[in-house]
Amino acid sequence: MTAPARSARQRLAPDARQQQILEGAIAYFAEFGFDGGTRALAQHLGISQSLLFRYFPTKASLVDRVYEVVFLQRWNSRWQGLLTDRSRPLPERLKAFYKDYNHSIDRYEVIRISLFSALRKESISQRYVARLREQLIVPIVAECRAHLGLPAAAGLPSPLEEQLVLSLHATIIYGIMRRHVFDVAPPLDEDFLIDLYVDSFVAHAAESFRRIGAREAERRPAS
Amino acid sequence: MTAPARSARQRLAPDARQQQILEGAIAYFAEFGFDGGTRALAQHLGISQSLLFRYFPTKASLVDRVYEVVFLQRWNSRWQGLLTDRSRPLPERLKAFYKDYNHSIDRYEVIRISLFSALRKESISQRYVARLREQLIVPIVAECRAHLGLPAAAGLPSPLEEQLVLSLHATIIYGIMRRHVFDVAPPLDEDFLIDLYVDSFVAHAAESFRRIGAREAERRPAS
DNA sequence: CACTCAAGTTATCAAACGATTAATAATGCG
DNA sequence: CGCATTATTAATCGTTTGATAACTTGAGTG
Numbered sequence A, B: 001m002t003a004p005a006r007s008a009r010q011r012l013a014p015d016a017r018q019q020q021i022l023e024g025a026i027a028y029f030a031e032f033g034f035d036g037g038t039r040a041l042a043q044h045l046g047i048s049q050s051l052l053f054r055y056f057p058t059k060a061s062l063v064d065r066v067y068e069v070v071f072l073q074r075w076n077s078r079w080q081g082l083l084t085d086r087s088r089p090l091p092e093r094l095k096a097f098y099k100d101y102n103h104s105i106d107r108y109e110v111i112r113i114s115l116f117s118a119l120r121k122e123s124i125s126q127r128y129v130a131r132l133r134e135q136l137i138v139p140i141v142a143e144c145r146a147h148l149g150l151p152a153a154a155g156l157p158s159p160l161e162e163q164l165v166l167s168l169h170a171t172i173i174y175g176i177m178r179r180h181v182f183d184v185a186p187p188l189d190e191d192f193l194i195d196l197y198v199d200s201f202v203a204h205a206a207e208s209f210r211r212i213g214a215r216e217a218e219r220r221p222a223s
Numbered sequence C: 001c002a003c004t005c006a007a008g009t010t011a012t013c014a015a016a017c018g019a020t021t022a023a024t025a026a027t028g029c030g
Numbered sequence D: 001c002g003c004a005t006t007a008t009t010a011a012t013c014g015t016t017t018g019a020t021a022a023c024t025t026g027a028g029t030g
Helices: A014-032 A038-045 A049-055 A059-071 A078-083 A090-105 A108-119 A123-147 A159-180 A190-219 B014-032 B038-045 B049-055 B059-071 B078-083 B090-105 B108-119 B123-147 B159-180 B190-219
Strands: none
Touching: A014 A038, A014 A049, A014 A059, A014 A108, A038 A049, A059 A108, A059 A123, A078 A090, A078 A123, A090 A108, A090 A123, A090 A159, A090 A190, A108 A123, A108 A159, A108 B108, A123 A159, A123 A190, A159 A190, A159 B159, A159 B190, A190 B159, A190 B190, B014 B038, B014 B049, B014 B059, B014 B108, B038 B049, B059 B108, B059 B123, B078 B090, B078 B123, B090 B108, B090 B123, B090 B159, B090 B190, B108 B123, B108 B159, B123 B159, B123 B190, B159 B190
């Protein structure tokens, strides 16, 4: 009646094995961080520790592949186009974008590995943040100015305007962090909340931009 | 002309040495995480590695002390009273609270150690989050209902209302994380931004709570 | 000024780490 | 079916880890 213990050693095609190791590594490092040992990782995968080094020459190279999958493979290059498509009203664009964005990064492995690597100050993490700023945040600032009938800013947007737009972004990210890092917050009616956040943001945008403009004018009186 | 190398071995009173180690450990673990080695920590402190174990029996006990200092010592028990003091208008209370809160946790060591320990699922981190919810978030929800003239909720607040209030909270926390974890975002006119966030939140609160009420009514039609 | 006590360091331990080598067994081909 | 190929593992290497033991040196006291 005992299940016939299937052959302890199962042979896989190299591509399949590499893929399996990579996925296992993502799950394992997301749980325990990148200081987790290769032996425990191998045990999670049901393979021997030394096999890892046939497919990845060093632990660091495996970690780098994990970074690549988590950071690069999860970026949708259509986001920027979606955000700047002025044939649709801004609130609609923001809602569509943040629903898609939320959907694509609201995963245990993604958010935790992002944080682990950011805390390590990995360059790939810094590049991700820079990309986020240049391709999403700065364009949203510009779209807000256009939406409000303000003149397009020459050069980079003002830091305060950027910060204001980030406050909307923060709401989404922090919700994901609460679920997967702080381990509270039930999975909840997220699309409804995104509509609410965006509407609240847009409703107050005119007043907020006005106050920021006034603030910056008073900050540099000699212009 | 060479500085007279001060005696390599400097003798300190036990209390002073323990304090010095603790502070050095906070700085070191905030930078490198809790998997950083005891040797490197000792080197940062300019002492020998074995001396650490005279003042803390194990590395884990040192880490626990670091947790205590970062989490418990930075909690102001007057926050709850400040938030629920209905002799002052709600926006004023929220602004005062968040300025103080921001000021007390916007520190490199605090935010990074909080994240490291949350990722490790340390129980002290979970207790902190629970306390945050019970003593700050839930009361703010109740104060918002009162401010809006809504009946006080029986028992716990609705999850959606809680999430809405957390969106304000997220704005503050995420700004701190951007500075100390993602290493972007200049230190910026924070009190001005907090005023802006709170005003924006309160201005739209009536509409937001109304929509949440409607949403929850439709979710459980048979009540 | 010598003596004592304890703060501090050097030297070392066993265990765990990433990584390598040599042995083993599963698979496909003739 | 027998054999070569190679995916896989067991055994092991040198380092580094947290922790301990034995030795050293600074400072206060009679």
